[in-house]
Amino acid sequence: MTDDHAKAERAYDNQSFLRSTDARPLRILAEYLEPQRRFELQGIEDTIVFFGSARIPPRGEAEAELAAARKGQGDLTRAEQRYELSVYYEATRELARRLTEWSKGLSGSEKRFVVCSGGGPGIMEAANRGASEAKGINVALNISIPFEQHFNKHATRELLFEFHYFFMRKFWFTYLAKAVMVMPGGFGTLDELFELLTLVQTSKIRKHMPIVLFGSRYWADVIDFKALARYGSISPEDIDLFFRTDSVDEAFDFITEQLSAYALGSPGASL
Secondary structure (H helix, E strand, O other), X not given: OOHHHHOOOOHHHOHHHHOOHHHHHHHHHHHHHHHHHHHHHHOEOOEEEEEOOOOOOOHHHHHHHHHHHHOOOOOHHHHHHXXXXXXXXXXXXXXXXXXXXXXXXXXXXXXOOEEEEOOOOOHXXXXXXXXXXXXXXXXXXEEOOOOOOOOOOOOOHHHXXXXXXXXXXXXXXXXHXXXXXXXXXXXXXHHHHHXXXXXXXXXXXXXXXXXXXXXXXXXXXXXXXXXXXXXXXXXXXXXXXXXXXXXXXHHHHHHHHHHHHHOOOOXXXXX
């Protein structure tokens, strides 16, 4: 055997091949199999998913920005807006904490209804933070993009995931979810919300899926669901696919009642 043959590279060690267009199916499959293995190793049965903007700050940070802007250090209008939006960070944090405490109090040893977010800043950070403050494990499904998205420090280390493909990330959001909490957000949040609503509307998701839109004023300004029904683009009953509220108490009660009625006896991932 010549030296050239002795140095021949195995296909699964060939990085230039694995990063090529031809190997894309392998990379997609890896983003299915590797998370599946880790979820099984960590005993994750199912999740409560939080969607929302990466740009919404915690109240303390927003207060500091507003105080500085009032002294002429920064954009006052922007600081006031961020302060107003910070209520959603704190609501997410509180709700994630309470839901984690509730799930930890359920009978049995399974890890049920674990808080899951996109793993980045803003609302995602608030969800992981609230769960961590309740001393609960939590999931972070990050995505590699050029801006904004970086892991927050509150996510459970063993359950940090970094995805390249948005559709594989959304698969894992949906496959494990037994309830979804949607806070104000931008294109990414709207994309996640509308894909989820489409899957429920078309019965591609067959499990019972409580969806909460938090922030009535925001959602009324951003999406006119009644107009969609009025124009016949959706059926009037499609508006009942989600529950809208501005109350942490109402959101908590709705989610826990729905999970207790429809999901408690059905552990595990499913569509």
